[in-house]
Amino acid sequence: MTTPMWTPDAQRIANANITHFREQAARDWAVDLPDYDALHAWSVDRPEQFWSSLWDGCGVVASARGDTVIENGKAMPGARFFPGAQLNFAENLLRRRDGGPAIIAHAEDKTKRTLSWAELYDAVSRMAAALKAMGLEPGDRCAGIVPNGPEAVVAMLAVTSLGGVWSSCSPDFGVQGVLDRFGQIEPRVLFACNGYWYAGKTFELGAKVKEIAAQMPSLERVVFFDHLQHGKTPEGIDKALSWEAMVADHPAGEIDFVQLPFDHPLYIMFSSGTTGVPKCIVHCAGGALLQHLKEHRLHCDIRKDDRVFWFTTCGWMMWNWLVTALASEATLLLFDGSPFHPKPTAVLDFADETGMTWFGTSAKYIDAIKKEGLRPVDTHSLASVRAIGSTGSVLVPESFDYVYEAVKPDVHLASVSGGTDLLACFVGCDPTAPVYRGEIQGKALGMAVEVWDDEGHAVLGEKGELVCVKPFPSMPIGFWNDKDGQKYHDAYFARFPGVWAHGDFAEIRPDTGGIIIYGRSDATLNPGGVRIGTAEIYRQVEQIPEVIEALAIGQDWDGDVRVVLFVRLAEGVPLDADLQKRIRTRIREGASPRHMPARIVAVADIPRTKSGKITELAVRDIVHGREVKNKEALANPEALDLYRNIPELQR
CATH class of the missing domain: 3.30.300.30 (ANL, C-terminal domain)
Known part of the structure; x- marks a missing residue:
């Protein structure tokens, strides 16, 4: 057996959310769940029990749950989770209204802002009232060309509180890149900043947004906010007004959260491929909420008042993943700008200053600070950081060495892998299990993950295609404007009928149960x-x-x-x-x-x-x-x- 690089102590294991969940599920269903392997096997063999326990254990806020957990449960695609449920995604993220910090946001220009839970709720209520006054209805699309700051979170929550569908990209997208995405989904409202900072430079967005708006006839309103803090709203854009003007006639108040089915559209995400116009992947509210609650609470051990960070833009699915941490009553830490400006330690400084508990980043960032010769173990406290998450590309074994030697020796290094396609992880972390060099810790709960050879046979200790053989709640409900579902089918189910082929080249280690990702199988x-x-x-x-x-x-x-x-x-x-x-x-x-x-x-x-x-x-x-x-x-x-x-x- 390989020697682990990190092993959680007994107290950490006993106190972990996943331990309490496993023990409660064993009592509720009279099943023997002595360890993670047994818990995972139960979660995929008895999915109705698992997802029901997760719903209850995470306290999903809903006006109705319904009696059925999974309908048409063997069909992929075609299965429906909680078909009788009525809920609202934003309501689950706005559970608190007290004076504690909901968002702590730092921008590259040194701008620092904090929104309390009460302030976040009030800001969402005002924008939601403004959108409702203009007639926004369930299913209407709204889009954002937005930096990773409080306005993006407020806008998304306001839109989804009414049952609207949210989509976003980062401000550095070019005109055609935005049109290739948002032009397909025909948004009624576009949220945009007047500019942004990156690597010490300021970029104005007025001219870009003007050109984009002129080519999107579906737009009824362009809402600008002053991200550059210079008091200027771009001029000459039809149907544009400032954020302040948009909410001026709408005081803070109670939000009337629209109750909708579990599979009501929530997000439209976009594939990042270069082989054609991006695919518009439609994700549902219940699926995103349930998967993220599972990953945050059980896999990442996120708790009330934790301070959760992932270095991301609003054009990457990790932003959507991060924001849902509000549903666990954790504080969001938002960082906008270059992670290396004004110095290579910018994000590490942010971690110490904010008391970060979950430090999410990319494998490339870890490699970059390694090549810079940084040794945070000598220069930074990182005392509050319990876990370092990594995704986006393969975290190589040498990067595991670097984290434990030069960053923090007692940290849970949580390498995970999934994708925009499922808005979640297929394989991920377990805070109660050892970390082995170069390996993702295991299969995610509720995800029936296997590795198959070219003939469709499951293999162990051999490289092959990462597949999922049973349905899961965050499967896309389809692609936008794919009426017969052919594009959706071809994207995931063409290679192995009825089985999700993810497009990753992977191996399951027989000795540890860990997973190694070797890259995209199409590459x-x-x-x-x-x-x-x-x-x-x-x-x-x-x-x-x-x-x-x-x-x-x-x-x-x-x-x-x-x-x-x-x-x-x-x-x-x-x-x-x-x-x-x-x-x-x-x-x-x-x-x-x-x-x-x-x-x-x-x-x-x-x-x-x-x-x-x-x-x-x-x-x-x-x-x-x-x-x-x-x-x-x-x-x-x-x-x-x-x-x-x-x-x-x-x-």
């Missing part, structure tokens, strides 16, 4: 018929000090596929014969000879999506002479030009 390399996950290569290459980051693709060549590795090097470092030899040696010894690239190419930049994920598929298309259909999905589309007509790849 898996296949030289000589052997499937190789790109993360296996990145893990080795990015340990070389001269390499900042890397990207690998499979290039069709001479009737087979050869591995091509692109590297972004530290400033002034040449890709000479010695460095190429060290890269290949590291890959051969750390992975295998089959992983070694046939070509290594230095590039000045690596294209990535708005949520920070590198995009192997876009580069693969460019290398093969195919145009990328949706460049607006990229944060740096100009980087694609670096991959055209590279001489080394023509021989």
Whole structure:
């Protein structure tokens, strides 16, 4: 058995939410649930019991629950959870109205704001009343071009309190990127800031929003708020007014939360792929609420008055995930701007200043501060931080080493993986179990996760496709404007009928039960018929000090596929014969000879999506002479030009 890097002490295990839940469920249903494995098995074998216990244990606020927990429970898609329920998502997040902090928000320009629970409720009530006065009805869409600050939370809660459907993106999206998303869903109201800060620079948004609004005929109102704190509202935009003017005639009061079915639309999320116009993924209120309550309380052990943070923008699903922590009566910590401005310790400073308990970030951030040579264990207290969460890309074993050696040795390192597609996790963390190097701790409760080979057989200790074989509450209720459901079916169920194929290349470890993600299966390399996950290569290459980051693709060549590795090097470092030899040696010894690239190419930049994920598929298309259909999905589309007509790849 592998030696764990962290093991919770007995007191922590005894006090954990998941321990109390397991013990209560065992009593309620007269079942033997001695440990997490038994709890997970029960959660997928007896889903009606599990989701019923979760509803009750988390105190879901609803005007009706209904007698049925799952209808058509073997159909995927097609199952319905709590079909008789009537609830409101926003009502579950606004349970408190006291003077404690609901939101603590810091922006890069040093602006610091705190909203109490009472202030948050009142702000939502005013905006909800304004939206109701203009006739907003259940099912109407509202969108936001918004930074990660209090206004985004208030706007979303006001919209959803009335049964409206919320969608958002970050302010750095280009005009076409916004239109590709919001243009499909035809919002009635657009919330927008007048600008934002990033890396020490100010970006005005007036001209961009004016152009966007002019091309969205569905808009009846554009609501601006003064994020730049300069007192200016952009002019010349039809149907625009300030936030203050929007709520001026609506004093704070009681919110009339509209009661709606469990599967009423809540969010429209967007795929970040580059193969076409983004898919509009529709998520329901009950599914998002129940999944997030499960993950927050049981997997993350979040409690009342905890201070919960995830470094995210409003264009990444982790914002939606984070905001639901209000339903656990936890304080949201919002950070807007560059995590490295004005200095590389900006987010670490934020953690100490705010008393952060849950520190959520990305694998790339952990790798970045490692490459900066930071040792928070020597420079920061982080005394309040119980857990560090990581997602977005694969957290490699060396990053586990770094966290426990240089960040905080007694922290629960919680690597998780799921996606925008389910607004939740398939595999995640357990605060009562050991953490093993390079592994996600286990399957998420209520998620019947397996790894299948190409023939559709479950495998253990082998690499294959991550699948989910039973329905779960946060399955999308569909794609927008996909009336016959064909796009939805093709996205997840075409490969294995009736089974959700997630698109991750993964392995379940037989000794620990942990999960290793090797990258996206659609980006898996296949030289000589052997499937190789790109993360296996990145893990080795990015340990070389001269390499900042890397990207690998499979290039069709001479009737087979050869591995091509692109590297972004530290400033002034040449890709000479010695460095190429060290890269290949590291890959051969750390992975295998089959992983070694046939070509290594230095590039000045690596294209990535708005949520920070590198995009192997876009580069693969460019290398093969195919145009990328949706460049607006990229944060740096100009980087694609670096991959055209590279001489080394023509021989």
